[in-house]
Amino acid sequence: MEKGTFQDVNAKVVQRCREGDNRAQYELYKLYSKAMFNVSMRITNDYAESEDVLQEAFISAFKNLHSYKAEASFGSWLKRIVINASVNAVRKRRSELVPLEDRIAGDIPDEEYDDDAEWQVEQVRRAIQRLPDGYRVVLSLYLLEGLDHAEIGDVLGISESTSKSQYSRARKKLLEIMKDTHSMA
Amino acid sequence: MKDRLKEFVNENREDFDMFEPRPELWQEICTELKVQKALEEKPRKEAKVISINFGERLNFTADFMFMRVAATIVLLLACGITLWMVKQNAPTPTNSLAVATETAGQPSVYQVAPELAEVEVYYTSQINSKREELSEYDLKVLGLDETRQIDNELARLDSSYTRLKNQLQTTPNTDQVMAAMIQNLQIRIEVLNHQLEVLKKIEAIKEQDTTEPKNNETTTI
Numbered sequence: 001m002e003k004g005t006f007q008d009v010n011a012k013v014v015q016r017c018r019e020g021d022n023r024a025q026y027e028l029y030k031l032y033s034k035a036m037f038n039v040s041m042r043i044t045n046d047y048a049e050s051e052d053v054l055q056e057a058f059i060s061a062f063k064n065l066h067s068y069k070a071e072a073s074f075g076s077w078l079k080r081i082v083i084n085a086s087v088n089a090v091r092k093r094r095s096e097l098v099p100l101e102d103r104i105a106g107d108i109p110d111e112e113y114d115d116d117a118e119w120q121v122e123q124v125r126r127a128i129q130r131l132p133d134g135y136r137v138v139l140s141l142y143l144l145e146g147l148d149h150a151e152i153g154d155v156l157g158i159s160e161s162t163s164k165s166q167y168s169r170a171r172k173k174l175l176e177i178m179k180d181t182h183s184m185a
Numbered sequence: 186m187k188d189r190l191k192e193f194v195n196e197n198r199e200d201f202d203m204f205e206p207r208p209e210l211w212q213e214i215c216t217e218l219k220v221q222k223a224l225e226e227k228p229r230k231e232a233k234v235i236s237i238n239f240g241e242r243l244n245f246t247a248d249f250m251f252m253r254v255a256a257t258i259v260l261l262l263a264c265g266i267t268l269w270m271v272k273q274n275a276p277t278p279t280n281s282l283a284v285a286t287e288t289a290g291q292p293s294v295y296q297v298a299p300e301l302a303e304v305e306v307y308y309t310s311q312i313n314s315k316r317e318e319l320s321e322y323d324l325k326v327l328g329l330d331e332t333r334q335i336d337n338e339l340a341r342l343d344s345s346y347t348r349l350k351n352q353l354q355t356t357p358n359t360d361q362v363m364a365a366m367i368q369n370l371q372i373r374i375e376v377l378n379h380q381l382e383v384l385k386k387i388e389a390i391k392e393q394d395t396t397e398p399k400n401n402e403t404t405t406i
Contacts, residue, residue, distance in 0.1 A: 051207065054210065055210060143191055171188075
């Protein structure tokens with residue numbers, strides 16, 4: 001019920017945007033720019049690049065608003081644009097997001113590093129930032145952007161199982177980083 | 186398998202969004218949107234089509250490119266016709282005086298003899314008014330065909346005037362040449378004056394001839 005009314009409010013603003021209303025465009029920007037900027041930040045790990053992605057994504061969203069069919073919420077539609085633009089930005093600076101040796105889905109031992117951990121958001125966030133590009137992208141998409149492995153496979157052009165194994169490696173690496181920083185502190 | 190990390194992130198989802206873009210970014214997006222809008226509208230304008238329907242049989246479509254070409258052709262035609270008309274109306278060089286035509290061609294002459302310009306203006310106006318006076322008489326009706334002779338005489342004087350004018354630039358004795366030129370102009374006026382006098386006399390005689398028989402007629406009746 002709550003979700004329904006929220007979509008209705010958005011639908012009106014989206015319609016005004018379609019008619020080229022600049023104020024409606026700003027309303028959507030205010031509503032989504034921060035969340036979308038952080039999505040891009042997690043994928044690109046670069047402030048300037050994320051701004052470029054955000055600009056590019058909003059412009060392309062306003063231009064292609066006619067292709068948005070209100071099947072999903074405007075937010076998730078926009079998020080997909082931001083994710084694709086961010087992944088492209090990372091691809092530009094590095095040809096392979098997922099290294100070839102990692103593409104073979106192998107068994108990763110499920111060592112649980114997290115049993116004793118008292119996590120803090122800031123600590124996890126910093127650790128994610130320290131991950132290499134390939135790991136960080138898969139982990140962010142799965143953990144924070146809520147994509148499943150099939151969707152991640154689509155976005156990155158890899159198989160679902162590769163996404164799964166890549167996530168496991170990334171997760172393991174992340175916990176290692178957190179343990180290191182914790183013991184160092 | 187439970188993923189405690191995933192659970193933790195889901196619980197604290199909001200707190201992970203800690204970055205914010207620069208506030209100026211919206212302005213940059215706005216300008217970019219305007220630029221793209223302008224770019225989109227440009228080709229649309231050019232592709233605008235005027236279509237005129239004459240019933241159902243004749244369908245005449247013309248785009249702006251065609252209209253531009255048509256306008257250019259019309260403009261060129263108009264220019265051409267105007268030029269042609271001007272050329273047709275322009276006086277033939279034989280009718281004009283060397284005095285008048287030379288003025289534009291040789292400005293250096295007036296540097297040698299600055300008073301010449303004034304002299305020329307005075308005499309050419311005189312000559313032209315005499316000529317106009319002459320043209321009012323219908324020479325053929327008056328039974329005179331010697332006008333050609335006068336024209337020849339005037340043309341000869343004109344050519345000698347041109348020769349003198351050229352001499353003016355080379356000769357050190359400008360005063361003598363100037364005097365000759367003025368004399369040349371005076372002769373022309375004299376020739377024209379003489380012709381006018383002759384014509385006036387002839388006209389007077391003819392008028393007498395036509396009025397006298399009329400008087401005779403009235404007396405007989």
